[in-house]
Amino acid sequence: MNTLKTPMPEEALGDYIKRLRGELKMSQNQLAIAAGIHLHSLGKIERGITTRLNHKTRRGLAKALSIPSEYLEAICSGAEIQPAFTSIKFCPQCWTPGTSTEPIWQDIRSLHCFICGFELVDHCLKCSKSVTTFQHCYCPYCGFYYKNTTVEIGTNSIPIKRQNSQTKKK
Numbered sequence: 001m002n003t004l005k006t007p008m009p010e011e012a013l014g015d016y017i018k019r020l021r022g023e024l025k026m027s028q029n030q031l032a033i034a035a036g037i038h039l040h041s042l043g044k045i046e047r048g049i050t051t052r053l054n055h056k057t058r059r060g061l062a063k064a065l066s067i068p069s070e071y072l073e074a075i076c077s078g079a080e081i082q083p084a085f086t087s088i089k090f091c092p093q094c095w096t097p098g099t100s101t102e103p104i105w106q107d108i109r110s111l112h113c114f115i116c117g118f119e120l121v122d123h124c125l126k127c128s129k130s131v132t133t134f135q136h137c138y139c140p141y142c143g144f145y146y147k148n149t150t151v152e153i154g155t156n157s158i159p160i161k162r163q164n165s166q167t168k169k170k
């Protein structure tokens with residue numbers, strides 16, 4: 001799953017659908033057929049005339065655009081997009097910061113790492129700021145290294161090697 005598929009903050013339902021449709025290179029007609037809704041209805045959604053989707057439309061669109069229907073639900077209900085929707089989920093043990101994450105970790109139903117079983121996180125374990133890009137190895141807010149951060153939260157605390165706090169007294 002690709003993070004571009006998550007709704008952007010403040011993005012309207014119509015703009016979101018249109019953006020995803022563009023990414024999939026589908027015409028309005030193709031999407032309407034794939035979602036099992038009328039072309040006319042889809043047009044109204046994209047133009048922002050329809051802002052509430054019924055269950056069937058939501059399911060159809062989610063399937064056609066291969067996104068979780070929760071995304072559409074969140075947009076329609078005007079609920080704030082959960083941080084989990086816009087941030088990157090990763091396993092602090094298996095992920096190599098600076099590289100892309102395993103797609104399965106991004107699945108909103110994934111709670112634990114499929115490799116090691118460790119609980120997935122989507123934020124810096126030190127300052128709790130959301131991780132929104134996997135291009136950084138260190139948290140841009142506090143400088144914490146994203147990987148092997150289990151020492152901070154794990155039950156068996158392992159001494160941190162990087163702590164070279166040899167205070168030289170002068």
Ligand SMILES: [Zn+2]
Pocket residue numbers: 091092093094095113114115116117118
């Ligand atoms: Zn893991």
Ligand SMILES: [Zn+2]
Pocket residue numbers: 124125126127128129139140141142143144
């Ligand atoms: Zn941080």
